[in-house]
Amino acid sequence: MKQAPRIWACAAALLTAWPAYADMPVLTITGAVENAPVALTLDELLDLPQHQLTTSTTVTDGTPVFEGFLMRDLLDEVQAQGDMVVAYALNDYRMEIPVSDFVDFDVMGALSMDGMPLNPRDKGPVWIVYPRDDHRELQDIRFDTRWVWQLVSLHVQ
Numbered sequence: 001m002k003q004a005p006r007i008w009a010c011a012a013a014l015l016t017a018w019p020a021y022a023d024m025p026v027l028t029i030t031g032a033v034e035n036a037p038v039a040l041t042l043d044e045l046l047d048l049p050q051h052q053l054t055t056s057t058t059v060t061d062g063t064p065v066f067e068g069f070l071m072r073d074l075l076d077e078v079q080a081q082g083d084m085v086v087a088y089a090l091n092d093y094r095m096e097i098p099v100s101d102f103v104d105f106d107v108m109g110a111l112s113m114d115g116m117p118l119n120p121r122d123k124g125p126v127w128i129v130y131p132r133d134d135h136r137e138l139q140d141i142r143f144d145t146r147w148v149w150q151l152v153s154l155h156v157q
């Protein structure tokens with residue numbers, strides 16, 4: 001899967017809040033998972049245990065409060081078997097992320113920031129957020145590139 005499906009970009013861009021597209025698939029998981037490909041709706045992502053994480057980022061001011069699911073919970077949910085995920089964004093950005101990041105750290109698939117649903121026009125609907133302020137080793141460009149925003153699919157390998 002090389003290209004993020006553009007139709008979602010268009011559909012999602014027309015909408016601004018969660019309820020409007022809550023039952024549309026927003027995140028597709030391919031590769032080494034049960035019953036691949038798995039297309040998850042926002043409602044399904046919100047059904048995963050939700051967590052809070054307060055951290056500075058390289059692209060926002062201050063220390064926003066993020067809410068969302070833990071990446072390891074998502075991978076458990078789809079019974080992922082692999083050491084690496086390739087994260088694909090709407091803008092064709094792609095980044096390989098070792099699954100060990102999600103085991104070692106509470107890396108979040110953030111769905112909201114400061115109480116506002118992340119909008120597909122700006123970082124949303126899913127933004128991979130690392131607990132950067134809690135771990136010195138995460139304050140590094142190597143990890144910054146893994147903060148994939150506008151995440152649309154994950155390929156597990």
Ligand SMILES: Nc1nc2c(c(=O)[nH]1)N[C@H]1C(S)=C(S)[C@@H](COP(=O)(O)O)O[C@H]1N2
Pocket residue numbers: 058059089090091093144145146147148149150151
């Ligand atoms: N969807 C998406 N996520 C992305 C990127 C991108 O271009 N598109 N750039 C990455 C890079 S290279 C970095 S360093 C961090 C921070 O981006 P910044 O260049 O806006 O500070 O976001 C990462 N996440």
Ligand SMILES: [Mo]
Pocket residue numbers: 144145
């Ligand atoms: Mo970067």
